[in-house]
Amino acid sequence: xxxxxxxxxxxxxxxxxxxxxxxxxxxxxxxxxxxxxxxxxxxxxxxxxxxxxxxxxxxxxxxxxxxxxxxxxxxxxxxxxxxxxxxxxxxxxxxxxxxxxxxxxxxxxxxxxxxxxxxxxxxxxxxxxxxxxxxxxxxxxxxxxxxxxxxxxxxxxxxxxxxxxxxxxxxxxxxxxxxxxxxxxxxxxxxxxxxxxxxxxxxxxxxxxxxxxxxxxxxxxxxxxxxxxxxxxxxxxxxxxxxxxxxxxxxxxxxxxxxxxxxxxxxxxxxxxxxxxxxxxxxxxxxxxxxxxxxxxxxxxxxxxxxxxxxxxxxxxxxxxxxxxxxxxxxxxxxxxxxxxxxxxxxxxxxxxxxxxxxxxxxxxxxxxxxxxxxxxxxxxxxxxxxxxxxxxxxxxxxxxxxxxxxxxxxxxxxxxxxxxxxxxxxxxxxxxxxxxxxxxxxxxxxxxxxxxxxxxxxxxxxxxxxxxxxxxxxxxxxxxxxxxxxxxxxxxxxxxxxxxxxxxxxxxxxxxxxxxxxxxxxxxxxxxxxxxxxxxxxxxxxxxxxxxxxxxxxxxxxxxxxxxxxxxxxxxxxxxxxxxxxxxxxxxxxxxxxxxxxxxxxxxxxxxxxxxxxxxxxxxxxxxxxxxxxxxxxxxxxxxxxxxxxxxxxxxxxxxxxxxxxxxxxxxxxxxxxxxxxxxxxxxxxxxxxxxxxxxxxxxxxxxxxxxxxxxxxxxxxxxxxxxxxxxxxxxxxxxxxxx
Numbered sequence: 001x002x003x004x005x006x007x008x009x010x011x012x013x014x015x016x017x018x019x020x021x022x023x024x025x026x027x028x029x030x031x032x033x034x035x036x037x038x039x040x041x042x043x044x045x046x047x048x049x050x051x052x053x054x055x056x057x058x059x060x061x062x063x064x065x066x067x068x069x070x071x072x073x074x075x076x077x078x079x080x081x082x083x084x085x086x087x088x089x090x091x092x093x094x095x096x097x098x099x100x101x102x103x104x105x106x107x108x109x110x111x112x113x114x115x116x117x118x119x120x121x122x123x124x125x126x127x128x129x130x131x132x133x134x135x136x137x138x139x140x141x142x143x144x145x146x147x148x149x150x151x152x153x154x155x156x157x158x159x160x161x162x163x164x165x166x167x168x169x170x171x172x173x174x175x176x177x178x179x180x181x182x183x184x185x186x187x188x189x190x191x192x193x194x195x196x197x198x199x200x201x202x203x204x205x206x207x208x209x210x211x212x213x214x215x216x217x218x219x220x221x222x223x224x225x226x227x228x229x230x231x232x233x234x235x236x237x238x239x240x241x242x243x244x245x246x247x248x249x250x251x252x253x254x255x256x257x258x259x260x261x262x263x264x265x266x267x268x269x270x271x272x273x274x275x276x277x278x279x280x281x282x283x284x285x286x287x288x289x290x291x292x293x294x295x296x297x298x299x300x301x302x303x304x305x306x307x308x309x310x311x312x313x314x315x316x317x318x319x320x321x322x323x324x325x326x327x328x329x330x331x332x333x334x335x336x337x338x339x340x341x342x343x344x345x346x347x348x349x350x351x352x353x354x355x356x357x358x359x360x361x362x363x364x365x366x367x368x369x370x371x372x373x374x375x376x377x378x379x380x381x382x383x384x385x386x387x388x389x390x391x392x393x394x395x396x397x398x399x400x401x402x403x404x405x406x407x408x409x410x411x412x413x414x415x416x417x418x419x420x421x422x423x424x425x426x427x428x429x430x431x432x433x434x435x436x437x438x439x440x441x442x443x444x445x446x447x448x449x450x451x452x453x454x455x456x457x458x459x460x461x462x463x464x465x466x467x468x469x470x471x472x473x474x475x476x477x478x479x480x481x482x483x484x485x486x487x488x489x490x491x492x493x494x495x496x497x498x499x500x501x502x503x504x505x506x507x508x509x510x511x512x513x514x515x516x517x518x519x520x521x522x523x524x525x526x527x528x529x530x531x532x533x534x535x536x537x538x539x540x541x542x543x544x545x546x547x548x549x550x551x552x553x554x555x556x557x558x559x560x561x562x563x564x565x566x567x568x569x570x571x572x573x574x575x576x577x578x579x580x581x582x583x584x585x586x587x588x589x590x591x592x593x594x595x596x597x598x599x600x601x602x603x604x605x606x607x608x609x610x611x612x613x614x615x616x617x618x619x620x621x622x623x624x625x626x627x628x629x630x631x632x633x634x635x636x637x638x639x640x641x642x643x644x645x646x647x648x649x650x651x652x653x654x655x656x657x658x659x660x661x662x663x664x665x666x667x668x669x670x671x672x673x674x675x676x677x678x679x680x681x682x683x684x685x686x687x688x689x690x691x692x693x694x695x696x697x698x699x700x701x702x703x704x705x706x707x708x709x710x711x712x713x714x715x716x717x718x719x720x721x722x723x724x725x726x727x728x729x730x731x732x733x734x735x736x737x738x739x740x741x
Contacts (some may be wrong), residue, residue: 013298018490022174026064027489029166031482033057033159048143049151055138056155057162059083059131061489062123064163066174066223068230071120076163079124080156083131086111087152090135091145097421100136105414107132108436112406115441116395117387129436133413136429172240176301178224179244182217183358184297186254187290189213190351193258194286197279199269211599211627217255218596224248243361250354250361256588257351260634267722268344271337278341281322285315285348289355296362303363312352319345339718343639350642401551404544405441412439412539416532425531426524434532439539441546444607449496450537456500457529461522463501464508468522474513481509548605549614555594555601556619557670559626560734562587562594564663566633567727571656574640575648588637595630598623622737629730636723645720655724662731669738 018024034054041050060083063075089107093100111129115122131152140148192210195201228245272279292307299305323345327338395402416435420428438449467480488502504525511521569587573580602623605613639645 021490022066022177023490023493024486025166025170025173026061027486029162030058030061030159030489031486033061033155033162035482037155037158048140048148051138052140052143052148052151053155053158055087055131055134056080056083056152056157057159058155059127059134059152060156060159062126062130063120064159065120065123066178066227067120068226069167070230071226072163073160075120075124076156076160079127080153080160082111082114082124082128083156084149084153086128086131087135088145088149090132091140091148093135094139101414101417104132104417104432105410108413109406109410112409113392113395113402115405116391116400116402126436130433133429133432133436136432137427172301175224175227175241175244178220178227179247180297180300182220182224182248182251183293185213185217185220186251186258187293187297189217189255189258190286190290190293194283194290196265197268197272197283197286199265199272203265207624207627211623212603214255214259214592215596215599215603218593221248221252221255222593247358247361250358252589254351254354255592256634257347257354257638259592259631260347260638267340271340274333275326275337275341278319278322281315281319282344282348285312285319288312288315289348289351292355296359301362306359306363309356312355316345316349316352336718343719346642347635347638350638398544401441401546404546405439408539408543408545409436409439411543412535415539416535419531419535425528426520427528430525430528431532431535434529435536435539438533438536442604442607443540443545443547443609443612444604446536446540447607450533452497453500453529454533456497457504457526460501460504460508461526464505464522465519468508468512468518477509477512481506481513484509547612548601548608549612549619552598552601552605552619553670555598556622556626557667559591559594559598560663560666560670562591563626563629563633564660564667566591566630566637567656567660567663570633570637570640571648571653574636574645574652577645580641591630591633595627598626618737618740622734625730625734625737629727629734632723632726632730635719636727639719652720652724655728659724659727659731662728662735665735666731666738669735 034057037050037053037057038047039050041047041053044050060076060079063079064072065075067075086107089103093103108129111125111132114125114128143151189210192206192213196203196206224244225248228241228248288311292312295307323338323341326334326341329335329338394400397403412435413432416431417428419425420431425431434453438446438453440446440449471477484502484506488499488506491499491502507525508518508522512518566587569581569584573584602619605616605619
């Protein structure tokens with residue numbers, strides 16, 4: 001197949017995938033919800049009624065995001081109630097500009113504070129802001145204000161009814177899309193981890209990409225966990241959901257195993273330099289597993305097309321034989337490499353076992369009911385949102401990012417309203433709408449949206465101008481407006497710039513149907529967007545900006561605390577053996593979640609002005625140390641879960657205690673405890689590290705006897721002591737770094 005054919009084939013697959021996505025189906029659903037009442041209203045002579053229902057449906061759309069069906073329903077109902085109340089108040093805005101200015105400021109501030117209750121609440125808040133801003137665009141004429149607001153609420157219920165109908169038609173669509181997206185991204189992660197084996201790779205650049213991917217995967221794991229677990233709780237044991245939960249468990253464990261380093265890179269590089277053929281063997285093995293995951297993501301729910309094991313089986317056999325040959329060499333250095341490569345191989349075998357298990361679960365095989373995880377245990381893994389009034393009261397402070405954002409947004413909207421009236425802009429609400437679409441609590445996202453919205457609007461304006469010059473047919477405008485609106489909504493989360501282009505096109509074509517002078521519409525659309533974007537950007541910079549360096553200390557603290565708890569659970573399990581407790585898995589989940597949150601916080605910091613990137617290099621070093629600490633914990637965790645280990649010695653307990661002490665000092669330093677530095681003795685820390693035991697191949701007596709038990713003990717000794725030394729070193733470096741910051 002030629003490159004052109006491959007490109008065409010790939011493009012067609014992407015197009016088919018796009019048409020089958022939940023974003024596309026949701027945008028089509030929204031267009032149906034908006035167009036139907038409007039069409040019926042116009043044709044029956046009740047245009048205002050149709051328009052009110054149309055507005056209600058459109059304003060409730062943002063709260064329809066990925067998550068459990070129960071949370072979706074509650075979100076849309078709350079949105080419907082909010083837009084109904086806002087529409088009622090908004091009906092009085094046209095009586096006085098001064099009254100409108102005060103209401104705009106107070107209401108926008110109050111509505112924005114709803115975001116204190118989490119991500120879904122922030123989208124409900126956005127629905128309320130949409131209703132408030134578009135109250136300036138439309139004032140009911142024939143309908144009374146209370147009638148209009150009730151019809152807006154009815155529009156929200158109409159959208160909910162359509163959403164529930166679509167769920168009945170396609171109940172698995174959302175689950176399948178998120179699941180296969182996670183599988184594909186897990187493949188991407190494995191491929192990047194495989195590249196790290198090569199000592200010549202740009203590891204710093206790769207690590208940053210890995211941090212980002214891990215953050216995305218952790219977030220998607222939570223979304224899919226919520227969908228699957230709440231569905232199981234609500235509908236009882238379901239074979240489909242039960243199997244998907246088990247697949248999710250494999251994916252979570254694959255993330256943990258992918259993050260684990262059975263050896264540190266310095267030692268690994270030394271061994272791969274002596275035996276370079278193993279670099280290629282291990283890389284090809286990992287790349288093949290990654291490609292199988294990516295292939296599974298592309299084919300979707302087609303059990304008959306799942307990739308086969310043969311190639312991987314052959315690669316594993318070849319690698320096992322090579323490592324076995326190395327184990328027969330009567331040389332201490334070769335034996336050390338043998339032990340290290342054997343540990344690394346066993347980690348890859350665990351990944352392969354998870355890959356095979358996933359394929360089996362996604363096929364048509366039956367799963368015994370006892371294999372399904374108890375729903376009461378599953379509920380403990382859900383992150384429940386607290387909706388008590390004290391959350392709102394806690395955020396009524398300048399220490400709160402949400403409070404500052406709400407106040408900033410309210411003032412910027414008021415400035416936009418005053419400017420729009422002073423200079424008699426044609427469509428004041430376009431300026432206000434641009435502000436609520438662009439302004440976000442973080443600088444990086446506000447800046448990116450400012451740029452994307454501006455560029456997207458200008459490109460959309462240029463394209464619309466070209467089409468208007470070539471075509472003067474209102475029916476063509478109608479079709480193009482409809483298509484543009486669907487694409488704009490479907491791209492809103494994936495590609496904001498592209499969404500802005502299509503929004504501009506749809507608005508221009510709608511106005512093209514209503515009035516002949518489209519060129520004026522295009523000019524004002526671009527001008528209003530530029531004003532709104534400029535105000536948003538300046539508003540963030542001038543009005544109580546929230547900089548990441550002020551908040552990142554909290555994220556580091558939470559991550560270190562989660563790692564400390566995870567360390568204690570691993571140590572308890574190594575000492576007591578037995579079955580892995582649920583508390584152990586919860587500690588692992590929280591450690592990965594908090595490390596992911598820390599990576600996201602650091603990513604936001606890198607997007608801010610250089611003057612606000614206080615101690616950026618040191619903070620990056622701290623984030624990297626913390627991330628490596630979790631990788632080392634994961635290595636210990638995987639080994640002790642999958643191998644029969646020896647009894648824990650007093651020395652093991654002593655080292656764990658010292659690592660825990662180091663982490664406690666890190667937490668004291670992060671809490672700005674003035675006594676932390678005074679009680680530190682770095683010479684004593686260095687002295688203790690030098691005394692730590694390590695696996696010495698020179699001390700191994702090699703003979704002709706193939707003693708498997710002895711080799712197994714050496715593997716455990718090499719990995720456990722290597723990781724303990726590494727954990728102590730990392731915790732000591734974190735301690736030094738935090739006390740100096």
